[in-house]
Amino acid sequence: MNKKLNGYKGMLTPQQIADGINAANKNANRLANDAKILLDAERYPSATSLAILSIEESGKISILRSLALARDEKEITECWKDYRSHTKKNVSWTFPELFVNGARKLEDFRPLFDENSDHPYVLDQLKQISFYTDCLGKAHWSLPDDVIEKSLAQSLVQTANIFSENKKDVTVLEIELWIKHLKPVWKTSMTAMKTALVNWNKEMIENGLSPKNNMEKFIDIKFRFLGTKV
Numbered sequence: 403m404n405k406k407l408n409g410y411k412g413m414l415t416p417q418q419i420a421d422g423i424n425a426a427n428k429n430a431n432r433l434a435n436d437a438k439i440l441l442d443a444e445r446y447p448s449a450t451s452l453a454i455l456s457i458e459e460s461g462k463i464s465i466l467r468s469l470a471l472a473r474d475e476k477e478i479t480e481c482w483k484d485y486r487s488h489t490k491k492n493v494s495w496t497f498p499e500l501f502v503n504g505a506r507k508l509e510d511f512r513p514l515f516d517e518n519s520d521h522p523y524v525l526d527q528l529k530q531i532s533f534y535t536d537c538l539g540k541a542h543w544s545l546p547d548d549v550i551e552k553s554l555a556q557s558l559v560q561t562a563n564i565f566s567e568n569k570k571d572v573t574v575l576e577i578e579l580w581i582k583h584l585k586p587v588w589k590t591s592m593t594a595m596k597t598a599l600v601n602w603n604k605e606m607i608e609n610g611l612s613p614k615n616n617m618e619k620f621i622d623i624k625f626r627f628l629g630t631k632v
Contacts, residue, residue: 409482409486411478412478413469413478414466414469414470416574416578416581417574417577419469419577420571420572420573420574420577422462423462423463423466423467424571426459426462426463427460427463427566427569427572429459430456430459430460430562431566431569433452433459433562434452434453434456434559434565434566436452437449437450437452437456437562438563441556444552446550446551446554447533447546447550447555448532449558449559450528450532450554450555450558450559452562453555453558453559453561453562454525454526454528454529454562456566457525457561457562457565458491459491459566460562460566461490461491462485465481465490465491466481466485468484469481469482469485470577470580470581471580471581471584471585471588473588488526488529489525489526528550528554528558531544531546531549532549532550534546573611575611579602579605579611580602582602582605583598583601583602583605586598
């Protein structure tokens with residue numbers, strides 16, 4: 403028996419991308435629901451840990467959308483590296499807080515994706531101290547029950563639910579349309595990519611894959627969550 407799981411590292415078909423996104427959605431929702439059960443049972447450290455795992459599962463979705471647009475081996479490798487990185491999958495966890503504090507446009511959410519920001523590492527460390535005891539600082543023993551408060555658990559469970567609930571299955575056609583519109587302008591100008599995203603959304607509506615909406619109005623909020631690094 404192999405001591406290590408062999409992770410796949412190649413390109414995926416639109417069907418495989420859709421399957422991966424749907425699997426991540428379903429598992430993120432399961433973990434968020436389990437976290438809520440533990441929260442209600444006042445098991446705050448365990449609720450926090452599962453909520454963070456749910457957030458990480460939700461974070462796989464934008465990475466898989468990026469993989470669908472990968473143009474060469476280097477970009478494919480980068481996508482799989484991000485897919486298996488905890489801190490790359492949790493960068494959006496402070497999105498609800500920014501939104502509540504008035505963030506509405508793309509520029510307002512830029513701190514989420516700042517390479518110098520430490521918030522992805524903070525969440526990863528929270529996951530660790532929610533699961534394990536450790537000897538920290540000046541030989542201080544960290545015990546999850548002493549470290550994780552109810553308010554923190556509530557906040558992260560709520561975030562996990564926001565990211566994972568009420569998700570419809572992604573279809574192969576949706577991914578094919580995504581590739582059709584975004585791949586020709588991928589990683590070019592922001593204007594070109596925004597235009598492509600709007601055109602993709604219009605064709606999604608025409609094919610009954612998305613309800614009518616004003617994508618132009620909300621594009622600055624949704625752009626990154628549909629799979630674009632800014």
